[in-house]
Amino acid sequence: LQQPGGSSICKCLKRPSPSRVFVVRKDQDIYIQTLRKLFNESHGIFIGLQRSEEELAGKSRKAQLVQVSKNYRSVIRACMEDMHQAASKFVSILSAMELIWNLCEILFVEAAAAGPLLLRLLDWVRLHVCDVDNMVREVLSSENPSKHELFWNLGNTQTLTEMELKWQHWHEECQRYLQDGTFASNSHMESICKILLGDEDAILEKKELLATWYQFLVTRLLYSHPTVKPMELRFYAQSSMDLFLGGESSPEPLDTILMAAFEFEMHQVIKECSIALSNWWFVAHLTDLLDHCKLLQSHNLYFGSNMREFLLLEYASGLFSHHSLWQLGVDYFDHCPEYGRVYLELHIERIPLNTEQKALKVLRICEQRQMHEQVRSICKIMAMKALRNNRLGSALSWSIRAKDAAFATLISDRFLKDYCERGCFSDLDLIDNLGPSMLLSDRLTFLGKYREFHRLYGEKRFSEAAKLLLMLMTAHIAPCSFWMTLLTDALPLLEQKEVIFSAEQTYELMRCLEDLTAGKSDKQKFQDDDVETMKVEMLRLALARNLARVIVKEGTLEGS
Amino acid sequence: PRPDPTLHTTKTGGVIFVQDNRISIWSVGDLGNVGLNGEYQGEPQLLCDIRHNGDVMDMQFLDQERIVVASSTGTVTVFHHHQNNQTLSANQRWEKAHSHVDQDTSCGGAACTGVICNNPEIVTVGEDGRINLFRADQKDAVRTIDNADSSTLHAVTFLRTTEILTVNSIGQLKIWDLRQQRNEPSQIFSLTGDRVPLHCVDRHPNQQHVVATGGQDGMLSVWDIRQGTMPVSLLNAHEAEMWEVHFHPSNPDHLFTCSEDGSLWHWDTSTDVAEKPSFLHQGGRSTTYFSHNTINQSVVSAWLSNDPTKDRMEITNLIPNQTLSVNSLDILGPCLVYGTDAEAIYVNRQLFA
Numbered sequence: 001l002q003q004p005g006g007s008s009i010c011k012c013l014k015r016p017s018p019s020r021v022f023v024v025r026k027d028q029d030i031y032i033q034t035l036r037k038l039f040n041e042s043h044g045i046f047i048g049l050q051r052s053e054e055e056l057a058g059k060s061r062k063a064q065l066v067q068v069s070k071n072y073r074s075v076i077r078a079c080m081e082d083m084h085q086a087a088s089k090f091v092s093i094l095s096a097m098e099l100i101w102n103l104c105e106i107l108f109v110e111a112a113a114a115g116p117l118l119l120r121l122l123d124w125v126r127l128h129v130c131d132v133d134n135m136v137r138e139v140l141s142s143e144n145p146s147k148h149e150l151f152w153n154l155g156n157t158q159t160l161t162e163m164e165l166k167w168q169h170w171h172e173e174c175q176r177y178l179q180d181g182t183f184a185s186n187s188h189m190e191s192i193c194k195i196l197l198g199d200e201d202a203i204l205e206k207k208e209l210l211a212t213w214y215q216f217l218v219t220r221l222l223y224s225h226p227t228v229k230p231m232e233l234r235f236y237a238q239s240s241m242d243l244f245l246g247g248e249s250s251p252e253p254l255d256t257i258l259m260a261a262f263e264f265e266m267h268q269v270i271k272e273c274s275i276a277l278s279n280w281w282f283v284a285h286l287t288d289l290l291d292h293c294k295l296l297q298s299h300n301l302y303f304g305s306n307m308r309e310f311l312l313l314e315y316a317s318g319l320f321s322h323h324s325l326w327q328l329g330v331d332y333f334d335h336c337p338e339y340g341r342v343y344l345e346l347h348i349e350r351i352p353l354n355t356e357q358k359a360l361k362v363l364r365i366c367e368q369r370q371m372h373e374q375v376r377s378i379c380k381i382m383a384m385k386a387l388r389n390n391r392l393g394s395a396l397s398w399s400i401r402a403k404d405a406a407f408a409t410l411i412s413d414r415f416l417k418d419y420c421e422r423g424c425f426s427d428l429d430l431i432d433n434l435g436p437s438m439l440l441s442d443r444l445t446f447l448g449k450y451r452e453f454h455r456l457y458g459e460k461r462f463s464e465a466a467k468l469l470l471m472l473m474t475a476h477i478a479p480c481s482f483w484m485t486l487l488t489d490a491l492p493l494l495e496q497k498e499v500i501f502s503a504e505q506t507y508e509l510m511r512c513l514e515d516l517t518a519g520k521s522d523k524q525k526f527q528d529d530d531v532e533t534m535k536v537e538m539l540r541l542a543l544a545r546n547l548a549r550v551i552v553k554e555g556t557l558e559g560s
Numbered sequence: 561p562r563p564d565p566t567l568h569t570t571k572t573g574g575v576i577f578v579q580d581n582r583i584s585i586w587s588v589g590d591l592g593n594v595g596l597n598g599e600y601q602g603e604p605q606l607l608c609d610i611r612h613n614g615d616v617m618d619m620q621f622l623d624q625e626r627i628v629v630a631s632s633t634g635t636v637t638v639f640h641h642h643q644n645n646q647t648l649s650a651n652q653r654w655e656k657a658h659s660h661v662d663q664d665t666s667c668g669g670a671a672c673t674g675v676i677c678n679n680p681e682i683v684t685v686g687e688d689g690r691i692n693l694f695r696a697d698q699k700d701a702v703r704t705i706d707n708a709d710s711s712t713l714h715a716v717t718f719l720r721t722t723e724i725l726t727v728n729s730i731g732q733l734k735i736w737d738l739r740q741q742r743n744e745p746s747q748i749f750s751l752t753g754d755r756v757p758l759h760c761v762d763r764h765p766n767q768q769h770v771v772a773t774g775g776q777d778g779m780l781s782v783w784d785i786r787q788g789t790m791p792v793s794l795l796n797a798h799e800a801e802m803w804e805v806h807f808h809p810s811n812p813d814h815l816f817t818c819s820e821d822g823s824l825w826h827w828d829t830s831t832d833v834a835e836k837p838s839f840l841h842q843g844g845r846s847t848t849y850f851s852h853n854t855i856n857q858s859v860v861s862a863w864l865s866n867d868p869t870k871d872r873m874e875i876t877n878l879i880p881n882q883t884l885s886v887n888s889l890d891i892l893g894p895c896l897v898y899g900t901d902a903e904a905i906y907v908n909r910q911l912f913a
Binding site for chain 1: 615617632660661669670671673687688689709710711712728729730731732734745748750751752753754755757776800801820881883884885901902903904
């Protein structure tokens with residue numbers, strides 16, 4: 001049923017008539033607030049199952065798997081309780097899910113054998129009846145409990161054969177009472193006796209007290225075939241459904257699913273559930289559990305992945321469209337050996353990074369899985385954003401995280417450009433404290449060292465400053481484009497009263513200047529404006545003067 | 561009754577989910593009323609909640625009734641908890657307390673990453689590198705330091721009533737003197753080695769010179785801010801970002817840290833096991849806490865010593881089956897509370913049992 005606008009609704013179970021679940025495919029179920037608890041809690045159970053000991057064999061492994069199944073069901077029930085005050089339509093869906101899961105647990109996970117099987121089915125029906133219809137519960141509980149004592153001992157002290165014999169004996173006794181006419185005076189008692197003997201007609205007479213065909217089934221089995229074997233269930237189930245529905249109504253999706261379970265057609269159960277239920281949660285988790293029970297042969301789908309993986313991938317993909325549930329999805333992809341990695345790579349790039357903290361979480365996930373390309377890509381995105389917002393320190397921080405030398409160079413150039421334009425450094429707290437990260441890129445190293453030069457000059461440590469300045473050029477730490485600036489920075493040092501640059505150093509500076517000017521083509525020299533030419537002239541003059549002074553100084557006897 | 565889930569239908573027929581972030585107040589029972597075994601029976605009860613725009617990045621109680629919340633949208637809101645009828649209302653709001661300066665070129669908003677209160681003062685920091693000083697009853701900010709930091713400020717705490725500590729994403733710890741008018745920190749401390757971003761900071765309740773910070777690499781650093789510019793001890797802790805660090809407010813030889821790696825660690829430097837203070841009479845106005853002078857002495861040396869093993873520091877992971885990140889924690893008396901990315905809140909009421 002589609003409402004205009006595309007959202008769809010689900011009709012609830014009608015009580016007390018036979019369960020009818022109309023479910024319609026709803027694209028983004030997961031956005032229902034109250035299901036978040038289901039997703040979160042089941043995620044924990046899922047992870048626990050994947051990590052659980054495979055070495056445990058036989059009974060202990062089975063017990064472990066049954067416990068996992070019970071844990072899943074208790075989460076479903078907890079959600080049902082939470083939703084109880086809210087929309088009843090969701091309670092019905094959960095109720096149906098729990099019903100199906102419970103049956104699968106009995107038949108597949110626990111694989112209850114003849115004897116305990118009926119007990120489990122009794123509990124199963126009772127549990128669900130309590131949810132649906134109190135009246136029926138009263139009827140069932142009004143049966144004389146002593147008659148069932150035999151069954152309560154099942155599995156404890158008696159073997160199946162012993163139990164069958166006792167039951168046979170009791171059954172014959174009942175039959176005798178009926179034939180003797182012991183209850184002839186009371187039609188109600190007679191009716192009960194017939195029911196106890198498993199008389200189908202007698203049971204069907206009370207049809208209005210039974211909500212569903214599977215209640216009928218279990219009731220029948222209780223009184224006629226309590227030691228039913230698992231493989232015999234299908235026959236009784238089919239006939240029960242036929243008898244109960246009696247051609248009046250056709251089976252609903254839920255009926256089909258349960259029938260498939262009674263027929264032990266696991267793949268059919270999963271297929272029908274996928275169609276009937278509107279989200280992947282149920283089939284994904286159930287199939288995974290059944291797979292751990294080693295019950296599913298590899299059922300190859302056309303693209304080669306097995307069913308378990310296919311369903312988990314679908315479920316997890318759905319989670320990624322949610323702003324915070326995507327984190328659960330990551331763990332599911334991790335446990336899909338064939339395509340999980342690829343899916344994760346595709347999905348993780350699409351997570352909106354609205355805060356730095358979120359970006360950090362995504363990065364951590366990528367780093368833990370050696371997804372280097374994604375790490376670089378995300379860091380670059382964040383760094384670019386920071387750069388555009390003029391947060392140079394943040395941009396650098398992202399470059400360091402990605403070890404992105406190219407971006408570090410970009411940021412350094414930005415700083416240097418700012419310096420040239422404004423004549424002073426911005427963000428000194430950053431440049432002065434680069435530490436080892438300075439080595440990430442040559443340009444960054446230059447930036448740090450250049451700032452250090454300014455600091456030394458400010459502290460009047462001129463000879464150290466001079467040495468550093470020269471080194472920046474001779475060691476080629478400074479980019480060529482910056483040499484003119486550096487030489488210009490040398491001017492005040494050259495014109496100090498005291499001689500700072502040694503002769504050797506002066507020669508070096510001259511050589512740098514000549515390298516710089518020689519490198520220019522004639523055309524460039526022609527285009528150089530007067531300022532540029534004058535600068536070069538001034539430098540040449542200053543260098544010559546310094547050379548003169550220093551030769552004299554160095555030539556003079558020491559100490560005089 | 562719960563409100564219906566928030567769904568919107570777009571014109572094209574898709575269903576989009578409206579972010580349903582909420583501020584909630586829960587009751588975990590009366591701290592003074594525990595049973596014979598100290599066990600509290602029953603689950604935390606939701607008292608009231610209110611919608612919040614954007615992710616909640618940080619929050620703190622301003623006083624008994626007011627809570628200051630930092631949002632990913634850059635807004636700072638003061639909520640009022642009305643205890644008489646158990647409701648929450650938004651009392652005051654500073655929109656765009658944090659934002660990127662040039663709105664024309666601005667690329668996305670700037671989250672407010674940290675808030676700290678000292679009634680009536682509120683200090684906030686954010687991704688824009690800005691520091692704001694608000695007063696609860698004043699509409700405009702008392703003081704704003706734009707571009708206080710060229711990188712993201714991740715957390716802030718009070719050092720003294722007029723001084724704050726901030727940590728940033730290039731591994732620096734800075735002290736700011738709010739009395740001074742200049743927009744420069746009074747002191748800068750840096751990590752040795754790589755400038756790993758720092759995410760959280762806390763100051764020792766009694767020893768004001770002892771500061772703990774947590775980094776992106778999960779490392780716990782302890783600083784003595786009286787001396788030097790580098791941490792005194794570096795303790796390898798978590799395997800991923802350390803989101804929060806807290807000294808126990810009344811028993812500070814215990815420290816707690818939580819991380820993206822899903823663990824929550826209890827660091828215990830109390831040297832004499834037998835002398836653990838009793839917390840059975842926690843809470844209430846007239847309670848006197850144990851003050852072990854001897855323990856305080858060893859506390860100082862323990863936190864500032866370079867060799868934690870020498871002073872028998874016990875470190876315990878309080879989470880048995882860790883899966884998703886533990887984003888936040890708080891402690892009071894014997895009670896520890898923490899929240900995870902699995903949308904669960906855990907309350908441990910017998911921390912020292």
